[in-house]
Amino acid sequence: MLEATPLTEGWVLRHEGEGLPAAVPGCVHTDLLAAGVIPDPFVGANETEVAWVARREWTYETELRSGAGGHEQTDLVFDGLDTVAEVTVDGHALGRTRNMHRSYRFDVTGLQGRLSVRFVSAYAEAEAVRGRVGERPAAYPEPYQYVRKMACSFGWDWGPTLVTAGIWRPVRLESWSTARIARVRPLVTVEDGVGVVELHVEVERSRVEAPLAVEATVGGARVRGEIEGTAGVVRLRVPDARLWWPRGYGEQPLYDVELTLLHDGDALDVWRRRVGFRTVRLDTSADAHGTGFTLVVNGERLFARGVNWIPDDVFPSRVTRERYRERLGQAARAGVDLVRIWGGGIYESGDFYDACDELGLLVWQDFPFACAAYPEEQPLRGEVEAEARENVVRLMPHPSLVLWNGNNENLWGFRDWGWEARLAGDSWGEGYYLGVLPRVVAELDPTRPYTAGSPWSGSWERHPNDPAHGTHHSWEVWNRADYGEYRREVPRFVAEFGWQAPPAYATLRRALPGEELAPDSPGMLHHQKADDGNGKLERGLARHFALPKGDFDRWHYLTQVNQARAVAAGIEHWRSHWPRCAGTVVWQLNDCWPVTSWAAIDGDGREKPLYHELRRLYADRLLTVQAREPGLVLAAVNQAGRAWTGTVTLRRMSVQGTVVAEAGVEFRAERRAVARVGVPRELVPAGPKEFLVADADGLRALWFPVPDREVAYPRPEFDVAVAPGAVTVTARTLVRDLLLQADRLRPEARADRGLVTLLPGERVTIGVGGWENPDPDAARAALYCLEPTA
Structure with missing residues (x-):
């Protein structure tokens, strides 16, 4: 039987002869931070102080002892290398890598000695590729489109520029004999009420002549098949299979699938996954309003209540299984039923999709392309197809995954952002989105729909962001108009829209220690990455409220109110137009560091008022x-x-x-x-x-x-009573948009609701966790509401 040995101990990070203890999985920044070499880049303006890290070469080393223990072959397997690396053992080259989104396997049978993984700066690689293929336009100045790496590590309008390097996913030795399972491609369908699992198996052999078989089980069904050469197919039927449903529509039963590779009755390798039985299609048929974009699961047409997901940490190796479950659990509790994994990030780890399977969260998966023209020449073209093939197969077992999307905003960018003229015929990614990627999905995963991009109207005969056709990104409102303008259009599916607000007060205090906070104080400006972000916040406020001059706490509260109001204006309008509009995907659920952004949950995991408003907006x-x-x-x-x-x-x-x-x-x-x-x-x-x-x-x-x-609001009057775990407010006047900022009571405290409006005589009890010593005066000081205009 194949034996796997994790390689997590004894790693050293070296740079210019100096050695530091290294954590694997991890990255250079987290190792330097743990060793006290660099300050926390999330605090103050430290991001700029550590920029040098991204421009250097770094080497990870450990001792390799690849004794096969009686096995014929031993492989060194990296689930993820970030990004441009050379792997050697005692100077013997095993191979080179240039793609963060792929895994790598090297034969190390009989090799022992110093295992070295030397990382070249991603900047050096990107700039070299740019020199070979020529300039390509992008929404941001960093060269992220020239290297297959998480684009947002180069900075975004909500994220820091912290370009990482390292062994970011697990590494192990795998020792085996005769043969191993190289790949299993599961096609999971429902045919006439019967669950069907078709397993396409590929094996790697060490002995060509050895007869091989596979045995598979799922839901009480068992089947055996032969391997001809290096491939075989087995098909299982589960007559009584229960359907997997999105949350709110039914339950999420999951079935264990096990496939064993056999030689002369002995088990050589085992592949295990969980699957769910469901059907999914995308209805893009034309109607009187244009071209629809409606997800249909198990025959049920859905209004998708969605959020956009970015990497939950700019250092993704820090995101644990528990953290995924916490963040996705927050999404589910807010009424969300669809999570779009945005194209400037990564294909997430299996833990992400496992949690979505269990929570009933539909997953829309972007391929990692965002806001740039991407060259289609080598070496990028081959890398793109290789990563797509690997990740499509890796993610296929998950019933939560319902849509593949070619890119984020690149088709729109070509048409509207001046790219076409600048490119002058150069490649820019169209061949990926309308050629390579749909071909890969059709070949490997015909059970799921594919769309070329977001936004995309389905054809070059129409504008890519035409609200009457397909998916639409509504950004003119945030950038230039009042949020009331959302009500002027009824897009078929709103895949991005949003409004900014700063993070929670306790998050700001942690990230900007000692700073006298003001909207334009140095730390606040550093943690505001959007172009004219503060200007847009102020103009958005001025349309609805009297601007609070010199009162940061009031500004902070009102921007939170305005964010919730803006998103509510859009969702209420679009939901009221179902089925013409078939979904909203809020930009965005989460943050990757402490920042003023469009997120509902800030970089420290604290829920903004928008989060609680989503619970109302996304309720059944x-x-x-x-x-x-x-x-x-x-x-x-x-x-x-x-x-x-x-x-x-x-x-x-x-x-x-x-x-x-x-x-x-x-x-x-x-x-x-x-x-x-x-x-x-x-x-x-x-x-x-x-x-x-x-x-x-x-x-x-x-x-x-x-x-x-x-509005001629009266001066708000209310009574406050506290008890362990609760604050009760009784209104004596109209109290508009009352908010308890629990983190002002204690950084760890959380309130169970956000903005609430009380009529005279009404009361509300707000649950507060993490506040052991209730104090009425502190509670009143942490309560905010709208006040009459002076």
């Missing part, structure tokens, strides 16, 4: 009031599996708390449908002193006819 049932001709419309959005009937109570109220007019309106929203009812004219509020309240089944929608800066 949502009430929203929308302004449409000829007046206001109440939309009851019902994504639950059964009809929703009831009476909504509509109240036209004054800001002083009196009811001007009231009525009950009956509605019925069928399963997975939206009911729309007109608001009677006499209930439509007018001017800065009135607003509309809609209540049904514990859900509430509010509608104010004017921006907050024009």
Whole structure:
């Protein structure tokens, strides 16, 4: 039987003769940080102080003892090398690598001695490739498009420039005899209600003449097959297989698949995975509104409640199985059912997809191309196909994976960002997105749909970002307009949109120790990477609120409110237009370091008010009031599996708390449908002193006819009571957008809800974890709400 021995101990990191203890898996930055050689690049402006690390060569060394223990062959296996490396044993070259997204295997049978992995600077490689293939345009000045490496390590509009190197995924020795399993490609389908697993097996042999067989089991089914040469296929049927569903639509049963490679009845190697039985297709048919983009799972059409995922740490080797589960659990608790792995990052580890399988989170997987023209010449072309082939097969077992996407914004960039003229006929990636990648997916994984890019309208006959066709990225609003402009369009599928806000207060205090915080203080500006980010934040605030001059705490609170309001404006509008609009994917769920960004969860894992707002926006049932001709419309959005009937109570109220007019309106929203009812004219509020309240089944929608800066809010009055694990607020006036910033009580404290609006006499109890000694004065100081404009 194949024996695997992890190589995790005894590694040394060397540079110019100096040696330091090294952690494997890991990277140069984390090793230097652990040794105290560099300061924490997440703190202050230290990012710039460690820029030199990326420009140097680094070598990892350990002793290799490859005794085969009676086996015929021993292989040295790297699951990931970042990125350009030469691997040697006592000076004997095993091979060279130039792709972070691939694994590598070297025959080291009989070799012993000093194992060395020498990493060349990724900058040196990228600049050399650029010199050979010529310049290509990109959204950012760093040369990330010339090397197959995590693009965002070169910096992004939310991330630091920390270009890593190292053995970033596990390394091991594998000793084996006769033959080993080289690859298993599982095609998992449902045919006439029967679960089918078809295993395409490839083996590597040490003895060509040895007769080989495989035996496979799943869900009580067992089958045996022969290996002819180096390949074979076995097919299993599971008549009573239960379907795997996205969260909110059903359960997530998973089945263990085991395939054993045999020679004369002896087991040589074993391959084990978990699979789920489900069907998935992408409906892109034309209709009266354009071209749709609707995911269909097990025959059920979905409105995708999504978030974009970036690497959870700029040093991805630090992201553990537990951290994946924490972050993805946060997504599931927010009502998310789809996670898009964005193309400037990586193919995540198996732990990510395992968690999604268990949580019922659909995965949209970008191939790693983002915001740049990518050369199609060698050495890149061969690397792209090799990495695609490996990762498609690696990720195929996961039922959560439902869509392959060719790139992020590159088709759009070619058309709109001036690339076409600058390229003057040079290659730029189109051959990947419309040629290599769809061919690889069709050959290896015909069970899943592929789309050429995001955004993409399905054809060059239309603009790539046409909202009426396919996927749409809505960035004009954040960049140039008020978030009310989201309501002007009904895209078929909104794959990116978002609004910025700073991280939680405790995150800022940790990242910027000793700094007197201000929107434009040095540390705040360093941790704001977006072009004119603060200017866009300020202009966005000014459209709705009086700008707080010289009051950082107030600015911090209002930017958080504005972020939640902006995202709500989009999602409420687009969900109310289901099935014409079939999904929203918020930019973004998470951060990779402490930064002002579009994230709902900041770089320290703290949940912004936006996160809690997503729980309301992505719930199965949502009430929203929308302004449409000829007046206001109440939309009851019902994504639950059964009809929703009831009476909504509509109240036209004054800001002083009196009811001007009231009525009950009956509605019925069928399963997975939206009911729309007109608001009677006499209930439509007018001017800065009135607003509309809609209540049904514990859900509430509010509608104010004017921006907050024009609303005649009363001075908020409320009572505060505390108990272990809870803060209760009772309103004596209208209290708009009340927020308990629990991390101001204690950095470890967490509140179980975000923004809440209370009418006079209403109360709310906010659960607080991690706050052992409740103090009423501290609680009141940590409470924020909107106040009357001065």
